[in-house]
Every structure is written in structure tokens, then in C-alpha cells.
Amino acid sequence: MKKSMIGLFVLLIFSNSCAIIKKSGSAADAYEGYQEDLSEMRITFPSLEKQVAENSEPRVTSTESMAVDEDLKIALRNFTESNRGERYWSGFTVLVYSGVDRDMAFKTRNDLFMTFPDIKTDMQYQQPRYLVKVGKYVNRIEAQAHYHKLKDKFPSARIIQDRFQRGGFVNPEPIDNGERQNQVPGK
Numbered sequence: 785m786k787k788s789m790i791g792l793f794v795l796l797i798f799s800n801s802c803a804i805i806k807k808s809g810s811a812a813d814a815y816e817g818y819q820e821d822l823s824e825m826r827i828t829f830p831s832l833e834k835q836v837a838e839n840s841e842p843r844v845t846s847t848e849s850m851a852v853d854e855d856l857k858i859a860l861r862n863f864t865e866s867n868r869g870e871r872y873w874s875g876f877t878v879l880v881y882s883g884v885d886r887d888m889a890f891k892t893r894n895d896l897f898m899t900f901p902d903i904k905t906d907m908q909y910q911q912p913r914y915l916v917k918v919g920k921y922v923n924r925i926e927a928q929a930h931y932h933k934l935k936d937k938f939p940s941a942r943i944i945q946d947r948f949q950r951g952g953f954v955n956p957e958p959i960d961n962g963e964r965q966n967q968v969p970g971k
Contacts, residue, residue, distance in 0.1 A: 870950060876927045877946045880905075880938050881916035889914035892938070899937055903930060920948045 867873075881892040889907060893916050896905045908915045918934065921927040927943045934941045 868950075872947045873950050874945065874947055876921045876924050876943055877906075877948075878918040878927055878931050878934060878941055879915060879944045880918055880934060880941045882913055884913050886914060889916055892916045895937070896934075900933065903933075917946070920946075 880896060881889055883889065893905050893907050896903065896916065896918065903918055906917045908917065919927060919930050924943055931941060931943050
């Protein structure tokens with residue numbers, strides 16, 4: 785009996801709660817005629833024909849652009865001249881051998897010369913190791929060509945950053961630090 789009373793009570797509660805929830809359609813009906821004009825807020829672009837007409841007109845080079853070209857040439861020339869005073873430049877090289885075994889370093893250098901006679905090999909000793917290097921490149925992409933040739937015969941080869949002495953290095957003018965200020969002119 786208790787179970788049937790509890791079941792009847794639960795059924796009564798659920799039936800009353802469903803009657804409380806109602807669908808209302810009247811709130812949506814209030815906005816049925818609503819309209820909003822957003823044309824003032826939209827971004828507008830000129831027509832494609834107008835853009836093509838503007839870009840197809842020939843452009844006349846002015847004397848100002850030629851002056852900029854001359855300035856650029858002068859700036860590049862000054863930059864080149866200032867770099868001539870630098871003793872070293874940074875670049876990349878292919879390191880074929882690095883180790884402490886002197887005989888292995890000489891063998892690697894000789895194997896390189898015999899296998900690839902057109903490639904200049906450089907051998908250095910930086911205590912306590914020997915380095916066998918190939919090429920002097922400004923960027924890594926230039927070094928890739930020799931690296932791929934060497935990789936089959938010398939699997940330990942790799943591209944590394946290096947500093948090279950500049951060919952045609954010119955010593956810049958010595959800086960006058962005031963040591964000669966007490967000297968008599970002409971002596």
C-alpha cells in the first residue's frame with residue numbers, strides 16, 4: 785500500500801509540473817515586423833573596373849626616384865668600403881673531419897683530394913683537435929651542394945658556421961688617441 789501511495793504521489797507531482805510549463809508564442813510574435821538597416825555600417829569597396837583603370841595607368845619616374853637610386857648606390861659603395869676594413873667575415877663551411885687523430889686527419893684530407901680533386905680542402909689544427917674543412921660560403925644554401933656530394937663518401941660531414949679572413953684586407957687608418965699632440969710639427 786505504501787508503494788502505491790508513493791507512486792500515486794509522484795505521478796501527481798509530475799502531472800502538475802507539466803501543467804506549469806507552457807509554450808508561449810506571443811513573445812516571438814511581437815518581433816514579427818522588426819527590420820534593421822545596417823547599410824551605413826557596411827564597408828564599401830570601389831568597383832573592380834575603377835581599380836584596374838587606376839593601376840594600368842603608366843607611372844612616370846620622377847627625378848626624386850632617380851635621386852633615391854643614386855643615394856642607394858652611394859650607400860652601398862660606402863658599406864662595401866667600410867667592410868673592407870674588417871679582417872674577418874662570418875660564413876659557413878663543410879666540416880668533414882674533426883678529431884685528435886693526426887693520421888686520420890691526413891688520411892681524410894688525402895681521400896678528399898683523390899676523390900674530389902676539384903674541391904679545395906683546408907686542414908687546421910686547433911689544439912687538441914684537427915679539422916678538415918671544405919669551402920667558404922656566405923650562406924648555408926651555398927654549402928649544400930658540396931655537402932651532398934661529400935655525404936656519401938664521408939658520412940660524418942656537416943655544415944658549420946665559421947669565420948674567414950677576408951682576402952685583400954686593408955688596415956684602416958690608425959686612430960689618433962692624442963699621443964702625438966706634444967710633438968713638434970714637421971718632426
